[in-house]
Amino acid sequence: MILNKYTGEQIEFSCEVFPPKRDDDMYEIFQTLDALEGLQPDYISVTYGAGGSNSKKTAKLAAYIQNVCDVEALAHMTAVGMTAESLNERLEELQKKAVRRILALRGDKPRTMTDEEFETREFRYASDLIKGIRAFGDFRIAAACYPEKHPESESVESDLMHLKEKCDLGVDELITQMFFDNEKFYRFREAVDRMGIKASLHAGIMPITKVNQLGTSVSLSGSSVPTELSNLIAKYSEDPEGMRQAGIEFAIRQVEDLMRNGIGGIHIYTMNKADVTKEIYEAILKA
Numbered sequence: 001m002i003l004n005k006y007t008g009e010q011i012e013f014s015c016e017v018f019p020p021k022r023d024d025d026m027y028e029i030f031q032t033l034d035a036l037e038g039l040q041p042d043y044i045s046v047t048y049g050a051g052g053s054n055s056k057k058t059a060k061l062a063a064y065i066q067n068v069c070d071v072e073a074l075a076h077m078t079a080v081g082m083t084a085e086s087l088n089e090r091l092e093e094l095q096k097k098a099v100r101r102i103l104a105l106r107g108d109k110p111r112t113m114t115d116e117e118f119e120t121r122e123f124r125y126a127s128d129l130i131k132g133i134r135a136f137g138d139f140r141i142a143a144a145c146y147p148e149k150h151p152e153s154e155s156v157e158s159d160l161m162h163l164k165e166k167c168d169l170g171v172d173e174l175i176t177q178m179f180f181d182n183e184k185f186y187r188f189r190e191a192v193d194r195m196g197i198k199a200s201l202h203a204g205i206m207p208i209t210k211v212n213q214l215g216t217s218v219s220l221s222g223s224s225v226p227t228e229l230s231n232l233i234a235k236y237s238e239d240p241e242g243m244r245q246a247g248i249e250f251a252i253r254q255v256e257d258l259m260r261n262g263i264g265g266i267h268i269y270t271m272n273k274a275d276v277t278k279e280i281y282e283a284i285l286k287a
């Protein structure tokens, strides 16, 4: 927990890491986790490869976070690629490793999956996965939400309706897709409140520290980019160090504004870079 210097309330502070693709890079991620441990986050989440690829590494990193770093681990898990049998195996493994928190997701179609396999999947939505996890045992469950709606949703209203159905199954935290425009988040938060959704909202913050990072992130998320951020990218197109600093400062301004407006949780997409997260963490604590 960190203290919100503007409201005097406690805020959950958390981070996301992803398992490296190459086994050789595992040493680096353990170093990143050791550095993040020093920030004493409320939890560190570990992503899950599309369709279940790399799921062993997700469990391994979650176990390290939980048992070596002594920080709560939140293991991501997707419905796509899951069967009742594999879900049981994954949950038993997490239970054995003392990991008690799961981010239950639908997932997207992996490149290796045919359209037919995707359409006939056993667990259709995140909500079906949540039901399976609840039936297995006692896990704390988080879910994803989209301040600018899920890209496949027909409308904001239908996305919110499905979000409410998901939350009614027992969701403790909602972690947002990255967003760069806080006004969009505040409108979403009002709608979430109107729907009677009680889960705590954790704002997903992606620090943009490289000129080419935004293109990839935005095309995947559908998040809109305010002029202030696109101007920074144009200004620092030839200056990597300037971009790094400007991206960190943009993220700090975003978090400070969220704190002034009473946010419940800040979730940093670390991109496995502990130094960037540490700079943001230290700046937002300063009076």
Ligand code: FAD
Binding pocket: 046, 047, 048, 049, 050, 051, 076, 077, 078, 104, 105, 106, 107, 108, 124, 125, 126, 127, 144, 145, 150, 151, 152, 153, 158, 159, 160, 162, 163, 166, 175, 176, 177, 178, 204
């Ligand atoms: P859902 O909640 O199932 O919603 C998906 C879509 O279906 C939405 O449009 C929703 O409105 C609609 N819908 C929901 N229920 C119904 C219903 N009953 N009938 C009709 N429509 C319905 N992906 C990974 O592969 N690995 C990760 O580790 C990962 N981590 C993520 C972390 C966060 C914080 C976020 C925001 C996303 C993450 N993703 C990850 C991406 C995620 O898997 C995709 O965004 C995916 O497309 C949707 O997942 P969801 O859990 O939000 O889906």
